[in-house]
Amino acid sequence: MNSVTVRVPAKVNLQLAVGPLRDDGYHDLVNVFHAVSIFDEVTATAETGMRVRVEGDSAGQVPEDDDNLAIRAASALAHHAGRSYGVSLLIRKSIPVAGGMAGGSADAAAALVACNELWGLGLPLADLMEIGADIGSDVPFALLGGTAVGTGRGERLTPLEVGGTFHWVFALAEGGLSTPAVYAECDRIREATGTEAAWPQASEPLLDALRRGDAKALGAELANDLQPAAVMLRRSLARTLDAGREHGALGAIVSGSGPTCAFLADSEPHAVELAAALRAEGVARDAVTAHGPVPGPAVGQRP
Numbered sequence: 001m002n003s004v005t006v007r008v009p010a011k012v013n014l015q016l017a018v019g020p021l022r023d024d025g026y027h028d029l030v031n032v033f034h035a036v037s038i039f040d041e042v043t044a045t046a047e048t049g050m051r052v053r054v055e056g057d058s059a060g061q062v063p064e065d066d067d068n069l070a071i072r073a074a075s076a077l078a079h080h081a082g083r084s085y086g087v088s089l090l091i092r093k094s095i096p097v098a099g100g101m102a103g104g105s106a107d108a109a110a111a112l113v114a115c116n117e118l119w120g121l122g123l124p125l126a127d128l129m130e131i132g133a134d135i136g137s138d139v140p141f142a143l144l145g146g147t148a149v150g151t152g153r154g155e156r157l158t159p160l161e162v163g164g165t166f167h168w169v170f171a172l173a174e175g176g177l178s179t180p181a182v183y184a185e186c187d188r189i190r191e192a193t194g195t196e197a198a199w200p201q202a203s204e205p206l207l208d209a210l211r212r213g214d215a216k217a218l219g220a221e222l223a224n225d226l227q228p229a230a231v232m233l234r235r236s237l238a239r240t241l242d243a244g245r246e247h248g249a250l251g252a253i254v255s256g257s258g259p260t261c262a263f264l265a266d267s268e269p270h271a272v273e274l275a276a277a278l279r280a281e282g283v284a285r286d287a288v289t290a291h292g293p294v295p296g297p298a299v300g301q302r303p
């Protein structure tokens, strides 16, 4: 086999509870991850040396050198295997870049799965997750998919049973937000307002809504501690969130570190309507529908 293609989903965070800043520069989290049907595709082809190419409208915003998270992941896997493997990676990008939907982490996860297959390593998922956690806190979930609770810096995962499919609209923004800058702004706001960061706790009503597949209850429980920071850094998001609520979203939230906003709809037709309304209001670069949860990386083969 000299080529392997892996399709990998984006994520939205249904609950993101951010604890105090740790000595290592990370924050302890309760992070309820949910994989949704917006996908990148990574094709790994046998080659000497490591290289990466990115295709798609946002390709210009993604590095095509050793900084690319997919190349970093492939290199880490080769290092783990103790061999000087080579690979050429082609990323077909649909997940918004620096959008709070873990696109780079998704590509890293897809590269790990594709190279594990291409190089015939046969490593179990648990090993890939350990290697992935060193690339980024979101990478282990990107390898898992579905819906899961992350603790620690988000890398320690417990999968959740979900009692149904949820319909989403994502309002895509012009330009991204830097994840470290949003965490730093969250710390700054807490300091400025004298707010002590509580130890993060999972929301039982949210977990219960997920188990029951109850979109109305889930919408009411969506929560993101990074939202005030993202809105402070990108003031226009307040209007985007309001527009979604006005058009009947069951819940409206900034996705992770933003600036993508996520809206929960009560059905697929409602999601289509809501996306059209957001586009018409001009409060986003674009609005796309998706559903979740969806499974993690899926291996296929291209001729």
Ligand SMILES: C[C@](O)(CO)[C@H](O)COP(=O)(O)OP(=O)(O)OC[C@H]1O[C@@H](n2ccc(N)nc2=O)[C@H](O)[C@@H]1O
Pocket: 013, 016, 025, 026, 027, 028, 029, 031, 100, 102, 105, 135, 136, 137, 138, 139, 152, 153, 154, 179, 180, 183, 256, 257
């Ligand atoms: C915002 C989220 O996407 C929510 O899932 C993640 O917490 C961020 O995950 P990620 O992009 O994989 O982030 P990493 O590459 O691990 O870390 C980037 C930076 O984000 C901040 N960071 C990240 C995770 C975490 N638990 N605490 C943090 O403070 C740190 O400043 C870190 O240097």
Ligand SMILES: Nc1ncnc2c1ncn2[C@@H]1O[C@H](COP(=O)(O)OP(=O)(O)OP(=O)(O)O)[C@@H](O)[C@H]1O
Pocket: 061, 062, 063, 067, 068, 069, 070, 091, 096, 097, 098, 099, 100, 101, 102, 103, 104, 105, 107, 108, 138, 176, 177, 179, 256, 257, 258
């Ligand atoms: N394969 C990749 N895809 C996208 N961005 C990448 C990739 N590799 C490196 N990057 C860099 O990482 C930065 C963050 O990109 P990414 O799309 O992962 O952000 P994000 O979705 O906000 O992340 P998260 O939700 O995990 O915090 C980008 O600005 C880009 O320069």
